[in-house]
Amino acid sequence: MTELLTASQMRALEQAAIASGEVTGLELMERAGQGVVEAIFEEWPAFAPAAGVDWGPAPKPPGYLKQEEKGPWRAVVLCGPGNNGGDGFVVARLLAGFGWAVDVFFYGDVERLPADARVNYERWSEVGSVHLWNDDAIEGRLDGFVSGDRSSFEHQLVVDALFGVGLTRNMPVDTERARHGFVPTVTHTPQSERPKYVAIDLPSGLCSDSGVNRGAFPTDLTVTFHRPKLGHYLFGDNHFGGGPSLCNQVSVIDIGLESSRADQPVLLMDSKNLAAKLSKNSCEHKFNHGSALVLSGGSGRTGAARLAARGALRIGAGLVTLGVPPAAQLEVAGHVTALMVKRVADADGLAEVLQDKRLNALCLGPGLGLERARALVPVALAAGRASVLDADALSTFADDPRTLFDMAHKRCVLTPHGGEFARLFPDLAEKLNAPAEKGPAYSKVDATREAAARAGCVVLFKGPDTVIADPSGRCSVHAAAYDRAAPWLATAGAGDVLAGFITGLLARGFAPMQAAETATWLHVECARSFGPGLIAEDLSEQLPHVFRELEV
DSSP: OEEEBOHHHHHHHHHHHHHHTSOOHHHHHHHHHHHHHHHHHHHOGGGSOTTOOOOOSTTSOOOOSOGGGOOOOEEEEEEOSSHHHHHHHHHHHHHHHTTOEEEEEEOSOGGGSOHHHHHHHHHHHTTSOEEEOOHHHHHHHHHHHHHSOGGGGGGEEEEEESOGGGOOBOOOGGGHHHHHHHHHHHHHSOGGGSOEEEEESSOTTBOTTTOOBSSOOOOSEEEEESSOBHHHHOOTTOTTTSHHHHHOSEEEEOOSOOOOOOSSOEEEOOOTTHHHHHOOOTTOOGGGGOEEEEEOOSTTOOHHHHHHHHHHHHTTOSEEEEEEOGGGHHHHHTTOSSSEEEEOOSHHHHHHHTTOTTEEEEEEOTTOOHHHHHHHHHHHHHTTOEEEEOTHHHHTTTTOHHHHHHHOOTTEEEOOOHHHHHHHOHHHHHHHHSOOOBSSOOOHHHHHHHHHHHHTSEEEEOSTEEEEEOTTSOEEEEEOOGGGOOGGGOSTTHHHHHHHHHHHHHHTTOOHHHHHHHHHHHHHHHHHHHOTTOOHHHHHHHHHHHHHHHTO
């Protein structure tokens, strides 16, 4: 898995590298600028020089192109008052060396620039002029790009090097008109009819640690360094205006920093080693892969539990049983084949069923009903089996979450969506939704970690940016974004299938954190594999195809 860094973790890595003498700040800034230009050329090959990229001796621009080879390229680079602005000055100088006409607008006070950024300001000043910040003029320049000769759009570029990861407040009011030049063009105009917008490190105004939009400039391409940041993958407080929807695409550039792991890293989920974890030994039998019990609600409310049970079976549990009340037995029996059915009328009935020690994983919540959940959850948790608590099994304790947390144990996985999370952890939800005008915003990662510590078990906080944490602080993120986008998952019953996937993996012997992470990745992969038109029933049926692709 890849580390996702906070702004402070990234600064610490850079400072440690500089303090060790292995690299200077100026060298890091030059590498960053070169990486941005390379990413631009890779993303839009029309921009790249025909002769290829030969940086030559830094800090001079390459300048090897003959005048007749230089293209009609134009760029606007917006440089801020910190090291992100210093990166922007490097980019401007390098682009000019490739024959670009570059206008640089500077926000801030030259005398207060950090030392390395000041050096690159001076280096750019030997190549071109620096325009002082003028919000109206910048908005006009960006509007002029859009209203100009449409045949030249592919040769125009806007680079946002204003604030990057360093901004810990809302965007200054005197950048608002420039932002107006970004928002309508990036969000409403096809790329072929407008300039290309690039952000260095992060779109300015995006909180690096939370994905919260603080008046951010949306972009087509975000180029960051060493490792992606949390803000690239968290949607913040607005699923339609946070991290991934502002970054659009993220390119991570190696600038030569050591790969030493940060303290308490947050990991981005991937498919590494999944095939080995999911494979089965040819000499084993069904009980080697566990026996799961999924509890169902009453008549007319059994669909969610059947979805979960089907998911548990498809993901490899050896045996899956639906525990149903008497009134629903015929209904369930008419809909299932490979699934077992047992009568579970009440708490005593569940206790009797749990006498079977082969039942090693339980799923409670999907379609269970609040009253039935309140009666059955204590019995299930007292049995000490690996358990997934979802939906009604969570909401039934909204009036007294502490009761649930006192019963929960380390083999539990809680899977709340936003509303359920707010009912169980109202204070954390309030902090998460509160406006954050200064400092790094309280993030979904912060909230999930606190929730897991309080509940004493794994918490999977669902959403397009699903966050999973355990009581020790271990945490991972899966954002259904960028090349993993799966908008079709916004359909009734998808969460029930996810609960079943986790239950099936718990039955197979996966640890709770590992089961939650693996199930989440597979859940999204099934949606991506099926595509538009997906309904919840399709998710489990897509697993065999996904497994074949993974070579399980």
